[in-house]
Amino acid sequence: MTATAPVAERPAKEPKQPKRQQRFNEGTGRLAAMLLSPTMLVLGLVVLFPIISALRESLYTSGTKLDENGFIVKGSTFVGLQNYTDIFKGEIGDRFWNAFYNTTFFTVICVVLETVLGVVMALIMHKAFKGRGVVRASILVPWAIPTVISALLWKWIFQADGIANDLLGTQILWSTEGWQSKMSVILADTWKTAPFIGLLVLAGLQTIPAEVYEAAKVDGASVWKTFTRITLPLVKPALLVAVLFRILDTLRIFDLPFVLVGPHKDSVETLSMLAYDEAFNTRYGPAAAYATVLFVYVAVVAYAFVKILGADVIGEARAKKPGGGGKGRRKKREIEEAPGVAMGAAAGGGGV
Amino acid sequence: MATATAAPREDLAKVRAAEVGPLRRWAPLIGVVLIVLYCLAPFYWMVVSAFRRPADQFSNKVIPAPFSIQNFKDVFSGSNGFGRGLLNSLIVAGTVTILTLVIGLIAAYTLARLDFKFKNVVLAIIITTSMFPGISLVVPLLKLFVDIKWINTYQAMIVPSLSFALPLAVWNLTAFFRQMPQELEQAAMVDGCTPAQAFRKVIIPLAAPGVFTTAIITFIAAWNEFLIALSMTNKKSIQTANVIISQFTGTTGRDQPFGSQMAAGVVVTIPLVIAVLLFQRRIVAGLTAGGVK
Secondary structure, eight states: OTTTTHHHHHHHHHHHHHHHHHHHHHHHHHHHHHHHHHHHHHHIIIHHHHHHHHHTTTTTEOOOOOOSSSSSOSOEEEOOOHHHHHHSSSHHHHHHHHHHHHHHHHHHHHHHHHHHHHHHHHHHHHEEETTHHHHHHHHHHHHSSSSHHHHHHHHHHTTTTTTHHHHOOOOOOOOTTHHHHHHHHHHHHHHHHHHHHHHHHHHHHTTTTTHHHHHHHHHHHHHHHHHHIHHHHHHHHHHHHHHHHHHHHHHHHOOHEEEEEOOOOOTTTTTHHHHHHHTTTTOOOHHHHHHHHHHHHHHHHHHHHHHHHHOOOOOHHHHHHOSSSSSHHTTTTHHHHHHHHHHHHEEEEEET | OHHHHHHHHHHHHHHHHHHHHHHHHHHHHHHHHHHHHHHHHHHHHHHHTSSSSSGGGTTEEEEEEEEOHHHHHHHHSSSSOOOHHHHHHHHHHHHHHHHHHHHHHHHHHHHHHOOOHHHHHHHHHHHTTTTTTTHHHHHHHHHHHHHOTTTTSSSHHHHHHHHHHHHHHHHHHHHHHHHSSSSHHHHHTTTTOHHHHHIIIIHHHHHHHOOOHHHHHHHHHHOOOOHHHHHOOOGGGGOOOOHHHTTTTTOOSOOHHHHHHHHHHHHHHHHHHHHHHTHHHHHHHHHHHOOOO
């Protein structure tokens, strides 16, 4: 009786079945969008909006000016690409190229030094069984010290009659213009971040199974061969991501040279310092132009690094596709470690 | 026979130890000592310099001969507003941490658990935002904050700090949520929980260690921030400790007051170092997110 009615209706409902499934997926998407919206909104406000307004700002010049009739014009006027063309010309151009050179120089030297030292530290820590806890705690100390404080600390160490000159038996005025101030910045930066790279590489080393090394030993591989053929390729994903983040971090270096040596010093002025200086003097147009140039520089370097060396920043992308859902997740754990390492590296930079 | 089967492992260890020789056995330990010295010596120098009498400031003795806390007294007594700076740092870093956790927790859980179309795009966007140079955000925001009269306010420091703190927290938390088996929520839902309840009553309590670690890491990152705090303020009463220390004029004037700067540095750093020592295992696990386990 009552059962016949639903049975009769059922065939009519059936074609709708696939649609319902679609709607379920849509629902997940919508839920995800809803749950992600606060984060994306905040990031849009504090990251995307400033980047765009910097682009806009860089096309204007602010401050008082005289127009063609001799009237004083206040506020900003549109100047097109003039802020950018000014950067590359004459005296301003010299200052810009100097800052550009310093930024690149610091990045290359610091990252190379930190990577080599960090890998050496990681290998030592991996071999050592005694005192691991002590090493781990002490390695976190340079990381936890604010960059400003470490800059002051190194300024104190490099004082004219400070401990550095005392130990070296030299009379170098470290914080004056020249190679020595560059050296002091590099030393301070390496001190703060090399242990940290060591920590990240150590985490990568610990995921290599011991059997691999035993197999190499059985095959009679030398220590050096084991290192170059087994250790390096296997820690490469973690190392590449850590190095990428260190590069991006050093490209925006500001605190260290600013506090350790000081503003307006040709030897250590970086692009960030240049942009800050312009903004500090309320020349927002040129400041925004410098900031945009730095942003483009960072973006190009990051893109090239990822493309050429294949740094897998979003290990997720590779991990998700073949697995296609939750089941593949556990197997791909190794690959997913990369992003975690990446953010660790980003954290290590802090306000450098 | 019993001894023969039990002994080999020990014997093997002894044989190996003999094989490698004393140099190779001690080399890692020496290396460890070198690393510890490398990391701690400069820090030690800061502590030692802080505990000297201002008169002995330029002494290079390894131990402060007449031990003195005069530098610490100077730091807090002078007109440099250091105490206020510490409070400001605490307010800014604390607020950034709380805001970041509240906003980031939901996003991280979504990214770890839900399957949706543009997940990788979202992940890429979040990680990309953390790569942007701080100055290219600070310049336009500085102009905006001048216009809306936000200069010398807490929000002028807190809002831009979210740009680096939020991606950091989201990534850390996502890694932690991923390590938790999905069966947890499924069991909760079988027992009659809604997904929201499963998240609140099962996941949050279990994720507490991860949330705590993320909180520490975010707090340290926010506490160490300098560029934003420097750009957005010009009044001492609102500046953070980092900015105030970098601009110390000291009680005697003229020379840079290294003694009180080192003392202030110790005060700012010691809480972080204690936190690091107490939670080193967790922090390392958080920073390498899964790599250690």
